[in-house]
Amino acid sequence: MTTSRPGGRDRPPGERGDLLDPRCPTRQLLDRIGTKWTSMAVKVLAEQAPGEVRFAELRRRIPGISQKMLSVTLQSLARDGLVARRVEPTVPPAVHYRLTELGRSLEGPLSALRVWAETHMPEIDRNNQLADEPPPTG
Amino acid sequence: MTTSRPGGRDRPPGERGDLLDPRCPTRQLLDRIGTKWTSMAVKVLAEQAPGEVRFAELRRRIPGISQKMLSVTLQSLARDGLVARRVEPTVPPAVHYRLTELGRSLEGPLSALRVWAETHMPEIDRNNQLADEPPPTG
DNA sequence: TGACGAGGTCACGTTAGGGAACTAGGCTGA
DNA sequence: TCAGCCTAGTTCCCTAACGTGACCTCGTCA
Numbered sequence: 001m002t003t004s005r006p007g008g009r010d011r012p013p014g015e016r017g018d019l020l021d022p023r024c025p026t027r028q029l030l031d032r033i034g035t036k037w038t039s040m041a042v043k044v045l046a047e048q049a050p051g052e053v054r055f056a057e058l059r060r061r062i063p064g065i066s067q068k069m070l071s072v073t074l075q076s077l078a079r080d081g082l083v084a085r086r087v088e089p090t091v092p093p094a095v096h097y098r099l100t101e102l103g104r105s106l107e108g109p110l111s112a113l114r115v116w117a118e119t120h121m122p123e124i125d126r127n128n129q130l131a132d133e134p135p136p137t138g
Numbered sequence: 139m140t141t142s143r144p145g146g147r148d149r150p151p152g153e154r155g156d157l158l159d160p161r162c163p164t165r166q167l168l169d170r171i172g173t174k175w176t177s178m179a180v181k182v183l184a185e186q187a188p189g190e191v192r193f194a195e196l197r198r199r200i201p202g203i204s205q206k207m208l209s210v211t212l213q214s215l216a217r218d219g220l221v222a223r224r225v226e227p228t229v230p231p232a233v234h235y236r237l238t239e240l241g242r243s244l245e246g247p248l249s250a251l252r253v254w255a256e257t258h259m260p261e262i263d264r265n266n267q268l269a270d271e272p273p274p275t276g
Numbered sequence: 277t278g279a280c281g282a283g284g285t286c287a288c289g290t291t292a293g294g295g296a297a298c299t300a301g302g303c304t305g306a
Numbered sequence: 307t308c309a310g311c312c313t314a315g316t317t318c319c320c321t322a323a324c325g326t327g328a329c330c331t332c333g334t335c336a
Contacts, residue, residue, distance in 0.1 A: 024178070026177055026181070026256070033168065035172075035292075043164075056314080066293090066294065068293085068296095069292095069294075071314075072292095078269075081262060081265030090313095091313090092302080092312050092314070093300090093313065093314065094314085095313080095314060106258070108250070109250040110251070112250050113248070113250075114163075115247075116167070116243070116244060120244070121163035123240060124220075127219030127240075128217055131217045193282055194282080205283065206283085209282075209283055210325090225282095229281095229332090229335095230282070230332080230333070230334075232281075
């Protein structure tokens with residue numbers, strides 16, 4: 001997702017003169033939760049909220065995710081302040097994650113979206129199949 | 139957004155085997171509305187719903203979008219059945235877009251997300267800045 | 277001749293996401 | 307003593323996709 005300047009080059013002056021509004025918060029939010037694993041992680045964490053989930057447990061609950069992507073996703077969420085990270089200095093170190101207050105407040109809108117998705121995705125899939133079909137005779 | 143494919147329904151056989159659960163509708167939805175311009179287009183169209191908006195007008199209302207991306211975005215939305223496309227056979231042809239019933243039903247959850255984003259993005263930005271700062275002494 | 281409207285196409289750069297290998301370090305077993 | 311295991315990452319490298327600008331169409335109007 002590139003909200004930043006594409007290509008890094010500058011555009012001719014006096015052209016349209018405007019770049020993208022960096023103030024569109026919805027885009028910024030979707031840049032975050034729209035990444036492949038983020039919403040799943042939030043969901044899994046929300047299911048346990050206000051409890052904590054460990055790294056390996058998250059991995060287990062998010063089928064298909066790699067260590068790296070889970071790590072990257074959690075770091076991103078932690079940076080945003082949506083999840084909190086607690087390290088137990090045992091050996092091997094145990095790291096616990098939980099949604100923050102902010103993260104839990106996101107669960108409402110996100111679950112609304114989830115409900116919509118579960119309700120309407122079949123219809124969207126059907127629409128796509130219709131669009132793939134050859135046009136009806138006539 | 140790897141699962142979305144604007145122009146190809148099946149993947150080459152013998153790829154890396156399997157992809158993620160295709161049964162996660164939330165991911166599929168986010169693959170769609172998470173693309174850079176989709177949510178903006180939906181928003182602009184929703185503001186005019188149930189009225190129509192023309193291509194050039196959409197372009198004007200979405201600062202920074204290129205013709206191509208607007209075109210691609212609208213095609214994708216039309217494929218999904220979220221927007222309807224009406225061509226007036228004038229010269230030059232005038233194409234009108236509007237949200238379908240399905241599209242308008244998405245506006246609810248989406249606007250909830252938008253409200254959340256507008257409310258909390260400053261906090262998220264602040265959290266990011268805090269994360270960038272050097273750790274406090276002591 | 278050029279602009280408009282609604283795109284299509286091409287070449288290109290950036291980015292997300294993926295795999296595999298590597299790290300830390302106390303504990304266990306040989 | 308040394309190898310190997312465990313968790314939670316990190317690093318490198320690669321590819322597919324996403325998004326971009328530039329240029330093209332086509333008919334009419336000025």
